[in-house]
Amino acid sequence: TKFPHDFLFGAASASYQVEGAANEDGKGPTNWDVFSKIPGKTFEGTNGDIAVDHYHRYKEDVRLMAEMGLESYRFSVSWARILPDGDGEVNEKGLEFYNNLIDECLKYGIVPFVTLYHWDLPLALEEDGGWTSKRTAEAFVKYAEICFQSFGDRVKHWITFNETVMFCGLGYLKGAHPPGIQNNEKKYFQATHNVFYAHAKAVEAYKKLKQYGEIGITHVFLPAYSVDGNESNLEAAQHANEYETFWYYDPILKGEYPPYVVKQLEEKGWTPDWTDEELDTLRRNADNNDFIGLNYYQPVRVEKNFEAVSSIEHSRESSTLVPGSPSFDGFYRTVKMDDKTYTKWGWEISPQGFLDGLHMLKARYGDVKMYVTENGLGDEDPIIDGEIVDVPRIKYIEEHLKVIKLAISQGINLKGYYAWSAIDLLSWLNGYKKQYGFIYVDHKDGLNRKKKLSFHWYKKVIETRGEEL
Ligand SMILES: C[C@@]1(C(=O)O)OC[C@H]2O[C@@H](O)[C@H](O)[C@@H](O)[C@H]2O1
Numbered sequence: 285t286k287f288p289h290d291f292l293f294g295a296a297s298a299s300y301q302v303e304g305a306a307n308e309d310g311k312g313p314t315n316w317d318v319f320s321k322i323p324g325k326t327f328e329g330t331n332g333d334i335a336v337d338h339y340h341r342y343k344e345d346v347r348l349m350a351e352m353g354l355e356s357y358r359f360s361v362s363w364a365r366i367l368p369d370g371d372g373e374v375n376e377k378g379l380e381f382y383n384n385l386i387d388e389c390l391k392y393g394i395v396p397f398v399t400l401y402h403w404d405l406p407l408a409l410e411e412d413g414g415w416t417s418k419r420t421a422e423a424f425v426k427y428a429e430i431c432f433q434s435f436g437d438r439v440k441h442w443i444t445f446n447e448t449v450m451f452c453g454l455g456y457l458k459g460a461h462p463p464g465i466q467n468n469e470k471k472y473f474q475a476t477h478n479v480f481y482a483h484a485k486a487v488e489a490y491k492k493l494k495q496y497g498e499i500g501i502t503h504v505f506l507p508a509y510s511v512d513g514n515e516s517n518l519e520a521a522q523h524a525n526e527y528e529t530f531w532y533y534d535p536i537l538k539g540e541y542p543p544y545v546v547k548q549l550e551e552k553g554w555t556p557d558w559t560d561e562e563l564d565t566l567r568r569n570a571d572n573n574d575f576i577g578l579n580y581y582q583p584v585r586v587e588k589n590f591e592a593v594s595s596i597e598h599s600r601e602s603s604t605l606v607p608g609s610p611s612f613d614g615f616y617r618t619v620k621m622d623d624k625t626y627t628k629w630g631w632e633i634s635p636q637g638f639l640d641g642l643h644m645l646k647a648r649y650g651d652v653k654m655y656v657t658e659n660g661l662g663d664e665d666p667i668i669d670g671e672i673v674d675v676p677r678i679k680y681i682e683e684h685l686k687v688i689k690l691a692i693s694q695g696i697n698l699k700g701y702y703a704w705s706a707i708d709l710l711s712w713l714n715g716y717k718k719q720y721g722f723i724y725v726d727h728k729d730g731l732n733r734k735k736k737l738s739f740h741w742y743k744k745v746i747e748t749r750g751e752e753l
Pocket residue numbers: 298301446447579581604658662704710711712713714718
């Protein structure tokens with residue numbers, strides 16, 4: 285059987301990771317422009333000053349996507365190109381770049397799927413409290429409205445935030461992302477709430493414009509499974525799902541926070557300073573969400589943790605989900621299991637974990653429309669006789685597309701798949717070593733682009749609508 289006719293085969297990128305041109309055409313500085321320059325923060329000091337120069341080469345890149353037969357391109361807008369100081373004057377050249385990128389996609393019939401926030405925050409806002417400040421939430425709504433007004437005639441698919449758990453968790457608990465704060469649970473939970481509030485306000489503003497597109501949010505999907513049937517380990521898995529999934533998905537899809545977590549936050553003094561107006565905004569906009577975007581790479585296997593965590597020093601490695609680290613509250617720890625397979629970066633490869641997780645989401649949230657907004661294999665691709673023979677990536681994506689087809693046949697409302705990533709790009713913490721693209725970028729030869737084996741494979745999958753999978 286083929287994938288449904290309206291299922292979108294896509295691929296994704298993010299502004300800071302592909303564009304470069306960090307100081308060009310009026311773009312303001314972002315938190316990542318500064319953070320990436322702090323010695324030791326990124327792998328080998330890599331940063332997005334040039335990245336893979338998508339800002340200047342987007343016509344070639346989009347043409348390559350069209351050659352692949354890509355049906356949809358998910359990319360993010362850099363807020364600091366539109367509002368250089370976060371919430372002040374609009375930069376016309378910023379609007380111009382994204383209008384050109386959108387028009388280039390439409391020239392080939394590629395559906396633009398736009399993420400408003402993929403971690404690059406205008407510096408002025410980061411320096412004024414970032415996501416712990418209500419100013420940032422209000423500024424986001426202004427920024428979103430400008431994007432809806434400028435691009436909404438041609439962009440009909442909007443994602444407000446990418447992976448809130450990552451930029452808040454790495455920003456305020458692990459310290460591996462800006463603003464680089466460690467172990468501050470109060471700020472962490474406050475930041476997540478301000479993001480959900482900003483999301484709900486942006487959704488409400490979008491619906492008022494009656495542009496008749498769809499809007500949602502993209503979250504990490506990291507289903508937690510107990511290592512065994514032991515009662516305390518089952519409890520640990522439930523705890524992990526409450527904090528890593530329900531805390532993020534409930535305020536969006538149910539319009540309220542999961543009681544299990546709310547109760548514990550009160551006990552620990554971590555409750556955000558939320559107002560009735562804010563909580564009512566979440567409640568009244570839950571039904572306005574058109575979809576949830578899932579970024580699935582792996583599940584986590586958890587067991588009860590017994591070692592004290594106090595405020596341990598976090599490393600860059602422990603911040604990229606390598607198994608073995610205890611949760612921030614010390615309740616559970618992730619485990620590497622010898623009967624599972626892992627990537628070079630220690631991420632488990634488990635299509636079955638995805639399928640089981642999808643049924644868990646359906647059980648909790650009902651028949652909500654979903655997109656896989658990211659899935660892919662980070663690898664150091666083998667090069668044989670000058671060809672990039674990324675067979676491991678082909679196998680990884682093939683296995684995940686198979687369970688997506690199966691999930692759809694089992695009644696899961698999945699409407700599209702965006703491979704991470706369309707083109708090799710900058711990894712926040714792994715530089716250029718960890719490749720994800722269908723298109724290779726040669727950093728030793730003028731960032732020249734080259735089709736990988738997976739480029740030709742994905743082209744065939746799209747042409748045949750996955751019939752052979
Ligand atoms: C941590 C890491 C990685 O480098 O493997 O996870 C997978 C992928 O997730 C995306 O949301 C990030 O924008 C992208 O940079 C990648 O980041």
